[in-house]
Amino acid sequence: MNLAQALLSGLLIGGVYGLFSIGFSLAFGVMRIVNFAHGGVVMLGMYVGLYAFDASGIDLLVSIPAALIAGGLLGATLYVTFYARFVGKATLQQLLLAIALGLIIQVLAQMAFGPNAQSIRSAWGSQYLIIGTMFASYAQIAAFGVAVVATLAVEALLHGTRWGHAVRAVADDAEAAGIVGLDAQRINLGAFSLSCALAALAGSVLVTYYPVSPPVGFGLMPIALIATVIGGLGSVKGAFFGGLICGVVEQVASTAWTPALQDVPLYALLLIFLAVRPFGLFGRPSAH
Amino acid sequence: MAAFLLEVADVSKVFGGLVALKSVSFAIEEGEVVGLIGPNGAGKSTLFEVVSGGMRPTGGTIRYQGEDITNLPAHLRRRAGMSRTFQKIRLFNNLTVEQNLAVAAMQSTPAGRTWKSEVQSALIRLRLTGLVDRKPSELTLADRKKVEIGRAIVGHCRMLMLDESLSGLTRDEADDLVGEILALNRDLGVTILVVEHVMPVVMAMARRLLVLDYGTIIANGLPAEVARNPDVITAYLGTKKGAT
Structure with missing residues (x-):
């Protein structure tokens, strides 16, 4: 694999990383919830994609709405049952709760779907677009396209709609939001559901070219954390660009160095950002 | 019975062992401009929080537009026309x-x-x-x-609660803002409750004063009367004078 190919592959998977990192960043930015179960929701989204494909034979047209709905419902359930009481706190208890939920989701997935990796054998996954010496499967390209469109849609939602303004107001100051008539709990419920819907959406497109097994969810968490820190905590476009950077760094490291150590530069990048620019690319130094 | 816009009846608030509000009662009529004063730590902020919905009182009731809102969340109070600003x-x-x-x-x-x-x-x-x-x-x-x-x-x-809105302003800015606030009352009929630390400001604005000290209302009346009240002078003006 040459370097240009690594860049392309990195960019394509980085889009998907960006998509689920947006969800993770949203939960933190609005509610100060560090959702370590986020990767678990991505993994469930992958299974939703897998089964939607098996059942329908059509790739994304069925799996995308199915994943959005499943992820949103799961998010609403998790929020009401567990997270609502931790809003705004980001406490150790909340962190432990999230890790426990992530593990439980993984075990339940193992019981339901078995421990083995499964993948979709779709036509898209085995057809390639060849550009010079580079190539990409249609599944990779479609997943990237979905990620970009979803990111733009979330940005538009947050900055161009009434609900978006309300979410940003709650993120800024939940008590003051109450004082202006906003029901912060209801807005949080919506934001957390969206966060999980985005995770499941990312899973449903990732599974079109990446095999799913229950531990995949936790495996993705470092990416979400690093992408969020690089992009700036709570920033949607930051998390997306953070995801792109993670994808590219990972693939280039894997090509230029060795796949076994592909994550090392990612952690190095995390350390550099934490030391030099802890508020990330799009964060504000004064925030909190 | 006169219809009050806000009725605070026998409200108390206890934090652990500290009694911040002790059976506070007062009422505000529609269209009034009322000042709430008292020395630091008198319970003004607590009373403000309890009335605006930021805290639940330990006891007592709060009625707004004739309805019991003691346990109504802050966002629903705002939608019912009761709003506030913050000291910070x-x-x-x-x-x-x-x-x-x-x-x-x-x-x-x-x-x-x-x-x-x-x-x-x-x-x-x-x-x-x-x-x-x-x-x-x-x-x-x-x-x-x-x-x-x-x-x-x-x-x-319908009711605006202002928490030390004038602090930190220059004299001209404060005068300007007082003008705006009084215009809201005059033009729109908004009932106003102001918490202020600076006596002259509140004397100029409010047509009635409530004085809070150690969590109880020690005076309630016209600004000029309240300023002559010996309890108020001891509790508020007295300590003020002693401090400077």
Whole structure:
């Protein structure tokens, strides 16, 4: 694999990383919830994609709405049952709760779907677009396209709609939001559901070219954390660009160095950002 | 029975072993401008929080427009027309001036009016139209205070509670803001409850004063009467004089 190919592959998977990192960043930015179960929701989204494909034979047209709905419902359930009481706190208890939920989701997935990796054998996954010496499967390209469109849609939602303004107001100051008539709990419920819907959406497109097994969810968490820190905590476009950077760094490291150590530069990048620019690319130094 | 807009009856608030409010009772009529004063630690902020919905009282009831709102969440009080500002300004710093007003207007604009026109008229009233696209961090303190008042009055606002809105302002800025606040009362009929630390300011604004000391109301009456009340002089003016 040459370097240009690594860049392309990195960019394509980085889009998907960006998509689920947006969800993770949203939960933190609005509610100060560090959702370590986020990767678990991505993994469930992958299974939703897998089964939607098996059942329908059509790739994304069925799996995308199915994943959005499943992820949103799961998010609403998790929020009401567990997270609502931790809003705004980001406490150790909340962190432990999230890790426990992530593990439980993984075990339940193992019981339901078995421990083995499964993948979709779709036509898209085995057809390639060849550009010079580079190539990409249609599944990779479609997943990237979905990620970009979803990111733009979330940005538009947050900055161009009434609900978006309300979410940003709650993120800024939940008590003051109450004082202006906003029901912060209801807005949080919506934001957390969206966060999980985005995770499941990312899973449903990732599974079109990446095999799913229950531990995949936790495996993705470092990416979400690093992408969020690089992009700036709570920033949607930051998390997306953070995801792109993670994808590219990972693939280039894997090509230029060795796949076994592909994550090392990612952690190095995390350390550099934490030391030099802890508020990330799009964060504000004064925030909190 | 005279219809009061706000009735606070026998309200108490205890934090652990500390009694912040001890059986506080008072009532405010529609259209009044009432000042709430008292020395530091008297319980003014606690009373403010309890009335605006930030805290639940330990005992007692709060009625607004004749309805018991003791356990009503803050956002529903705002939608019913009761709004407040904060002693330390709490604007939404990620939103522009216009958006700060818009999020409030969207929640509480009554049927028959549009939230956009509500925002527009509040901006004009407070002379903020030139600042609509600015973020709060780019504004002067006086303008940030105006934006916070704007955010509190857009949509449906029947009662406005101002928590030390004048602190930190220059004399001219304070006079200007007092003018705006009194105009809200005069033009729109908004009932106003102000918490103030500075006596002359509140004497000039309020037509009635409530004095809180150690969690109880020790005086309630016309500013001139209250200023002559020996209990008030001991508790508030006395300690003030002693401190300086």
